[in-house]
Amino acid sequence: MPETAFEPWNDPDQKPLIQFRNVTKRFGSFTAIDDLSIDIFEKEFFALLGPSGCGKTTMMRMLAGFETPTSGTIMLDGQDISPIPPNKRSVNMMFQSYALFPHLTVYDNIAFGLKRDKLPKDQIDARVKEMLRLVQIEKFGQRKPDQISGGQRQRVALARSLAKAPKLLLLDEPLSALDKKLRQDTQFELMDIQEKTGTTFVVVTHDQEEAMTVASRVAVMDHGKLKQVDTPDRIYEAPNSTYVADFIGDVNIIEGHATVQGNTVSIAWAEGQPEIIGTPSKPMGDGKVSFAIRPEKVAISSEKPTDRHNAVQGKVLDIAYLGNLSTYHVQLPNGVIIKAQAANSRRRASRPFTWEDEVWLSWTDTAGIVLDN
Amino acid sequence: MNWRRFSLIAVPYFWLLALFLVPFLIVFKISLSDIALAIPPYTPTLELSDGWVGAKDFFSHLDFENFEFLATDDLYWKSYLSSLQIAFISTFICLLIGFPIAYGMANAPKEWQPTLMLLVILPFWTSFLIRVYSLIGILSQEGMLNQFLMWIGLINEPLTILNTNVAVYIGIVYTYCPFMILPIYATLIKLDGSLLEAAEDLGCSRTEAFWRITIPLSKAGIIAGCFLVFIPALGEFVIPSLLGGSDTLMIGKVLYEEFFSNRDWPVAGAVAVILLLILIIPIVLYQRNEQKVMEAET
Numbered sequence: 001m002p003e004t005a006f007e008p009w010n011d012p013d014q015k016p017l018i019q020f021r022n023v024t025k026r027f028g029s030f031t032a033i034d035d036l037s038i039d040i041f042e043k044e045f046f047a048l049l050g051p052s053g054c055g056k057t058t059m060m061r062m063l064a065g066f067e068t069p070t071s072g073t074i075m076l077d078g079q080d081i082s083p084i085p086p087n088k089r090s091v092n093m094m095f096q097s098y099a100l101f102p103h104l105t106v107y108d109n110i111a112f113g114l115k116r117d118k119l120p121k122d123q124i125d126a127r128v129k130e131m132l133r134l135v136q137i138e139k140f141g142q143r144k145p146d147q148i149s150g151g152q153r154q155r156v157a158l159a160r161s162l163a164k165a166p167k168l169l170l171l172d173e174p175l176s177a178l179d180k181k182l183r184q185d186t187q188f189e190l191m192d193i194q195e196k197t198g199t200t201f202v203v204v205t206h207d208q209e210e211a212m213t214v215a216s217r218v219a220v221m222d223h224g225k226l227k228q229v230d231t232p233d234r235i236y237e238a239p240n241s242t243y244v245a246d247f248i249g250d251v252n253i254i255e256g257h258a259t260v261q262g263n264t265v266s267i268a269w270a271e272g273q274p275e276i277i278g279t280p281s282k283p284m285g286d287g288k289v290s291f292a293i294r295p296e297k298v299a300i301s302s303e304k305p306t307d308r309h310n311a312v313q314g315k316v317l318d319i320a321y322l323g324n325l326s327t328y329h330v331q332l333p334n335g336v337i338i339k340a341q342a343a344n345s346r347r348r349a350s351r352p353f354t355w356e357d358e359v360w361l362s363w364t365d366t367a368g369i370v371l372d373n
Numbered sequence: 374m375n376w377r378r379f380s381l382i383a384v385p386y387f388w389l390l391a392l393f394l395v396p397f398l399i400v401f402k403i404s405l406s407d408i409a410l411a412i413p414p415y416t417p418t419l420e421l422s423d424g425w426v427g428a429k430d431f432f433s434h435l436d437f438e439n440f441e442f443l444a445t446d447d448l449y450w451k452s453y454l455s456s457l458q459i460a461f462i463s464t465f466i467c468l469l470i471g472f473p474i475a476y477g478m479a480n481a482p483k484e485w486q487p488t489l490m491l492l493v494i495l496p497f498w499t500s501f502l503i504r505v506y507s508l509i510g511i512l513s514q515e516g517m518l519n520q521f522l523m524w525i526g527l528i529n530e531p532l533t534i535l536n537t538n539v540a541v542y543i544g545i546v547y548t549y550c551p552f553m554i555l556p557i558y559a560t561l562i563k564l565d566g567s568l569l570e571a572a573e574d575l576g577c578s579r580t581e582a583f584w585r586i587t588i589p590l591s592k593a594g595i596i597a598g599c600f601l602v603f604i605p606a607l608g609e610f611v612i613p614s615l616l617g618g619s620d621t622l623m624i625g626k627v628l629y630e631e632f633f634s635n636r637d638w639p640v641a642g643a644v645a646v647i648l649l650l651i652l653i654i655p656i657v658l659y660q661r662n663e664q665k666v667m668e669a670e671t
Contacts, residue, residue, distance in 0.1 A: 096567075
């Protein structure tokens with residue numbers, strides 16, 4: 001039997017674990033969440049991504065029970081959770097500051113929630129030890145939180161929030177306090193732990209790379225609304241708006257007027273420049289469009305390529321050397337700057353292009369995204 | 374030994390030596406002397422001109438007679454006990470009143486907090502004596518408190534509050550409450566609100582979170598506040614002499630009378646030395662315990 005991909009959101013028979021139904025949350029005159037509906041499924045690793053103030057933290061706090069919606073309902077496992085206080089919900093949260101109790105040892109921090117459930121002592125002990133093993137901090141059980149490193153504190157916080165085996169685990173910017181290297185290692189570990197425990201994770205983050213790495217689905221938010229909810233690759237390759245395209249990764253956005261020609265559109269965008277041929281993802285009519293193309297899909301060459309419709313000439317304005325990649329900022333004669341990225345696949349090769357070089361930029365008909373305005 | 378470091382440490386040590394240890398030794402010496410009708414009113418005094426023989430003679434005259442006297446007359450140990458009781462109960466009442474005030478201040482809106490802080494320390498702008506005298510006006514038979522209680526019909530005859538232990542408690546609690554409020558407020562204001570949310574998230578009710586998180590984490594402030602109230606309350610002299618009755622026994626009052634009325638400096642010295650020991654022993658024990666806890670953790 002072929003292994004089926006984990007895509008419960010495409011299966012109409014699956015019942016969602018969490019349902020937001022037309023949820024609105026206002027703080028005074030400020031609308032943090034604006035008539036938002038979303039389904040999150042069991043065992044998902046769901047990321048809420050957006051700039052600060054977009055409402056992602058409010059959504060998480062409503063799930064934890066620290067805020068109640070102004071209108072609309074939030075269902076967990078088919079039950080409206082609005083009247084249930086945070087201490088009675090099968091939802092646990094890992095706080096951005098970790099919120100470890102400074103007066104308790106690592107062991108007692110993890111045991112804290114279990115003790116509130118009045119479990120027998122030996123069961124608590126077994127569970128705490130299991131959690132310490134899971135996050136690989138067995139040695140530090142008797143230390144206080146201020147006697148361990150930041151990375152270890154992050155693990156304690158994770159272990160503490162997982163100890164009660166919640167149906168849903170909320171992670172508020174879980175890795176933002178770690179340095180880059182540790183963050184990347186921890187991302188994979190987080191995915192491992194999520195898979196091992198089978199818990200549904202909802203993670204709030206402003207770091208798009210983190211969201212793309214860990215999540216099965218990403219929700220991009222802005223001003224209390226969902227802009228797009230999709231898998232990381234679709235968010236990246238098929239954004240449904242310039243906002244999403246611009247928020248995730250690097251992108252060139254060109255405004256123009258499209259004329260439909262069969263399956264493709266021809267976009268007139270500047271006087272004296274050839275029209276851009278693009279392939280829209282869904283049928284569309286003539287009109288104003290935005291053409292978005294990622295820098296790594298723009299090829300850079302010294303000769304005009306013959307196999308592509310889309311080619312423009314310009315001058316290298318700036319080069320950002322990133323080690324594995326170089327990003328070239330190329331200025332066209334009409335002043336527009338287009339970013340192109342090339343992999344530095346050969347070591348010690350002299351740079352093919354340098355400042356002020358005349359170069360050709362080209363891309364295929366399907367490389368860019370045509371977005372209806 | 375690094376000179377910079379030495380001189381840095383030397384300043385507080387010199388301060389303690391000059392302003393605490395030397396005066397204490399002088400008092401201790403007086404407490405070992407005998408009363409005399411002279412200036413100063415005790416004997417022996419050390420005459421450096423008499424040399425070695427004089428010094429030997431001086432030390433042979435010192436004895437613990439005055440401490441033995443304190444043990445025989447029950448006025449003294451009753452005063453110590455009564456002072457301890459009044460100081461304990463006042464500290465406890467201060468805690469009961471001070472903690473909720475500090476908690477309310479720490480949870481008040483940010484823009485209110487400087488004002489609330491100012492209100493707590495405002496009484497210090499008036500002389501302590503004037504505030505205690507004004508309490509006489511409030512607590513006396515014809516005072517404002519009795520008039521108010523009769524006006525609202527709670528009592529028919531004025532209560533006798535002034536010149537009782539109750540008045541002493543009111544005076545001490547009123548005077549020293551800010552010393553309880555401020556250190557507790559200082560610890561509560563630093564308390565991370567997400568800790569309480571985390572406790573709730575892990576299954577605590579609001580009340581349980583308060584007892585399991587807020588109280589343990591404000592322990593340092595509570596202890597500091599208790600010491601700041603207990604220590605001056607134990608030796609308090611002005612409040613019991615102005616507000617207390619003839620049956621109010623407090624060691625500060627006894628000390629004052631020995632010193633100024635009886636002019637018995639040696640006995641007054643012995644009273645002061647014992648009072649200091651009563652205060653120092655619990656503090657030292659507490660600090661040793663704290664140190665042990667800290668050593669066990671590292």
